Amino acid sequence: MTRKPSSVFRVDEQAWLSMGALCLLALVVLAFRFGTSHPCYPIKITSSAATYAVGTPVNFKVETA
Secondary structure (H helix, E strand, O other), X not given: OOOOOOHHHHOOHXXXXXXXXHHHHHHHHHHHHHHHXXXXXXXXXXXXXXXXXXXXXXXXXXXXX
């Protein structure tokens, strides 16, 4: 009985290199974004309306802490 070759060995070597290069590039971009990010100010959103039925106006107020 012959064993069926694994699907891992059917992928071309250039495909493995391309996937590895893309993963490395994605990690570099992720590290850059994480390193240059800054925290946002906390905000508080409140809404006020007589009723929240369809067709009634709703007002929003945003406050930064």
